[in-house]
Amino acid sequence: MTMPAPLLDQDGVRLTVDDAIATVTLTHPDKRNAQSPALWRALTEAGRILPGSVRVVVLRGEGKSFSAGLDRQAFTPEGFDGEPSFIDLARGSDDVLDATIAEYQNGFTWLRRSDILSVAAVQGHAIGAGFQLALACDLRVVADDVQFSMRETSLGLVPDLTGTHPLVSLVGYARALEICVTGRYIHADEAVASGLANVSVPAEQLDAATQDLVAALVAAPRDAVIETKALLQGVSGRTLDEQRTAERAAQGRRLRDLAGIGD
Template sequence: MASLDPVLDKDGVRLIVDEAIATVTLANPAKRNAQNFALWRALAEAGRVLPGSVRVVVLRGEGKSFSAGLDRQAFTPEGFDGEPSFIDLARSSDEQLDAAIAEYQEAFTWWRRRDIVTIAAVQGHAIGAGFQLALACDLRIVADDVQFAMGETSLGLVPDLTGTHPLVGLVGYARALEICATGRFVHADEAERIGLANLVVPGDQLDAAAHDLAAALLAAPRDAVIETKALLQGATTRDYDAQRAAERAAQARRLRDLAGLGD
């Protein structure tokens, strides 16, 4: 994949497409792929420019860490050049502050689109915003040196980049509260045991394992995967009978499509 021309390469984000598989790389290893506002805009743009032929997206980080979280420069009065600091944001109106956070969240929302399956390949530190970015994906393969932590609460903040919903869904309310409120590290063995990680592999096998999973996901017909993902995503908000009805409707669509009777 490295020989392919990037579809996007800016602000620490690189998107490469190889037929049905896309790879999004956090590409600032010198800063452990720390995140800032420009990177979030680039991640959101990667979702917008993703070709329709893509079925699986792999998210990875260059270097020893997946992402060490938010660049601490955001907490300084100066902030980043040409960008508001957190202090500036705090002084804005309720509407402006809400709109700014909503814009930042866009970098974390498109990974759960129903027409793609997303895999986070995570090594080293995945802290705060890095943890939430891994949680934004459908699946997580982690290296045996992974260290997840939700550090926002220890800084007097809350996780606000869409990570709370998937975290509770994966590990339950009580454990999610404990992880967030203490800010402690979750290592590879625990991550696999409590459901944060689908698979743990040695660090030098991480990229290969992610590619193997991506290839396996391509084996089933695309529309069947889309319908299945939609069913599973909706299962937590439907009661048993509503889920049964959703299954019937989805299967009817699949049967008609296979019989050449679809729209």
């Protein structure tokens, strides 16, 4: 079977598209898919060039680990070639530091767009930035060898790549606080029980289980999926009455569309 040519293949990120399904792959298994600013920019670019025909994005990592987190070279005085080191950023202005972190976050936020569903297929280590990248997706299928850990606080930092909001939403404040402050490992059984993962399977079945989930996701009518995702995403910011109103409006749009009645 011929694989589609990549639309993007740079800085540890490869994007391929097969009709309604896109696959974003982290491609530095020799580094356990450790992350860098260049990788985050490549993720942002993958989101920018994603064709409008795509309904589901699968995010995966090559090798034994999904992503072992931030490449520690970021904390050395020299940093990465052509990049300001994190030490240099810390010495700069507040505005530049804020804008730089916001740029890094862009690689994660597009996975939550309401017009797509995103699925992380996670094996082995998903540490720090790797954990947050998995949390950026709507759904997570994990191998039974998965090890989630939020290591930032243990290193004197905080999780800043958009992971705190979904973590609290999934497991609650108290458990999220404990997970972040202790930096402990979360294995497959706990990940499923706590809501961090939708399903756990033996490592050799990860790809097949992900494909089965994706097939089920694309089976539903796209417009209904988009409306449903938007409804669920907005729950935390609405009262019950506001949510009821949003449901009525969404259902009205669906009924008119099904009846062939335009706006």
